[in-house]
Amino acid sequence: MSTQAPHTAYKMKTPPRTMTGAEAVVASLLEEGVDTIFGYPGGAIMPVYDAFYDYQDRLRHILVRHEQGAVHAAQGYARVSNRVGVCIATSGPGATNLITGIADAQIDSTPLVCITGQVGSHLLGTDAFQETDVIGISMPVTKWNYQITKAEEIPAAFAKAFYIARSGRPGPVLLDITKDAQFKTLDFSYEPCIGIRSYAPYPKSRPDDVIAAAALINSAKKPYILAGHGILLSQAQEEFAAFVEKTGIPVASTLLGLSALPGDHPLYVGYLGMHGNYAPNVKTNEADVIIAVGMRFDDRVTGDLARYAKQARIIHIEIDPSEINKNVKAEVAINADAKEALLALMPHVQKRSHDAWISEFKALDKIEHEKVIVKDFTLPENSIKMANVVERISRKTKGEAIIVTDVGQHQMVTSRYYAYRGQDNNVTSGGLGTMGFALPAAIGAKFARPNEEVIAIIGDGGFQMTLQELGTIFQENTGVKIVLLNNNFLGMVRQWQQLFFDRRYSSVEMKNPNFIKITEGFGLKARKIEHPSELDGAIDEMLAHDGPYFLEVVVEREENVFPMVPTGASVAEIRLE
């Protein structure tokens, strides 16, 4: 349902073949239809790397420059392809370097299988060289993990890992394989996992809930839909658009829900949350019925929970039962995958329109336009603003490029001004807010969809967290476009210091290196612009370039992102300046 099923050709149990555990790892990956894997070798995983040598024609291994790059690349790959992303690292430091990305994937429901080597099983627990308890460390941030200590466990463990990663609410899984299990031999035969008795990934909507939800929707005067990541994960964009168009209900999106409904759809009213649009936030506290689809009422969306949508009767469509009533109490909950729930609801909802209600959004849009957007877009004489860059890229790519953002002001500006209208074309680190995510995630996305434009929009701070992955781009000639919005500040932190800490700028200004020399050193075509007059030409040049391209745009140093719901405030108290 959520992510693709294993390669159909391997439905049948394959006849046994004797091989090493290391080869069985590769064979299991092939059985699951994996053709690309991101990783970095080392002592405890060397047998598997040796097995890769014989399978280079079927399994492409992308050598990253740091294991964090491997896991973020696997995330980027998974996010745009609806396939399971796979990464591999050695024990100890290799394994711990994966943790940030695993935590990111866990909170953003990204299907991953992460493979780590481990010291020989006789050395477990002895503080052997490069031994780390990665099972213990990764436990809180994985959907499931497992330590393989015997070669014969490999096929079943991999089958289970892929099944768990992709089914239900997707998430990261880690398999830790001791070195002896890689060396020993087994009779390999593969049987895909088709279910686990302790795990119910596909809850079915209950007819009573569907009827109750439809009744609420049909009688609502000011209904409002909040679209979340779950719509994309269940590939329900079409069903969602049909539902929205039939019910005529305005739709706002969470950060990870962007692209669930095209940005230019007449019923799309904007983006929710801390730096979202004005109307979508304010109207949350005026709607009479809220239909939340595949979203989890994160605090960045709700602001002060005690003053969030108290007037509204809430319908929550959610696959993960532990998310229902976690933050916001639902009057009706449909515990099901978004696609299934929308299909079930469809025959019971009436065709309606809500023009007067939608025009209320439009009235507030005008205020936001006057107070924020006009300012954001006025191109100053001698400097460029982030919004100018994003808006032009949006226009020139027709909203169809895969946009990978890092974390900070540039991320919020991009979410506000890129008119996403592609299929799964928004990749960002939402729940964890991991700086350094964008560059490697963009590499992964490009491997998954090589024929599409992949543009990473990154801040000068975040770029310096994982810029070693330029080496991966160099080696693979990965055609990603990198747009560095350089304000010479950790801009988002600076904004908070300005607004909430009396402008006491503490460790937020950066002495930046010559990014052009750096990127040229890695073989990228690179250009730096500072003047508005150069903007159009530079973006055109970047988009026309066949191959990796780095565009540094020097932007205004102390711009602030508005609107903003300050911490502790209600969504209705969103500030415009």
Next chain:
Amino acid sequence: MQKKLFTIIAFTENRIGLLNRITIIFTRRHINIESLTTSECEVEGVHRFTITTRTTKERAVKVVQQIDKLVEVIKASLHEEEETVYQELALYKVDARQIAENGLFTAFLNTIKKYDAHIQTATDDYIIIEKVGRRVEVFMLLDALKEYHVLEFAKSGRVAMTRSANDLDQYLRDVEARVAEEAHEVGV
């Protein structure tokens, strides 16, 4: 909301590390586990956790949902005091010489009888008493034994059963049927 003592019962696969996965759910939310007992149950290969915790109903419900969500947890449920039958087991070691020297043997035996406990083992040096009961009863006996000099005291966590005729075996058969049906639906 008021804090109360809740009993959580979870049936799980018998897997290394699962105890850890369960306890970090409490740790992360800064909720204390009052007692935790784990053992085999009536179905082979299935383990049973009995956990007591003092918290609000709302938090207890959320903790149980998180436990239930773990891939290898078959079923987790939350129970208030009235809904369960529960017991704890306690062992007390008292100083046999002191009882003998002070001529307290009769009084000591009457105490044990009064609290419905019994003697497990006796040597010239010590006597070990065993008591099954609820937590308060176990501690009342501890108090009463103080005058005989308690050398050691140990008690188990709670073991509990619900007051309903659930059948885990049937439940598992239903689950396995569901798994097979789902597998059929997703076309694997």
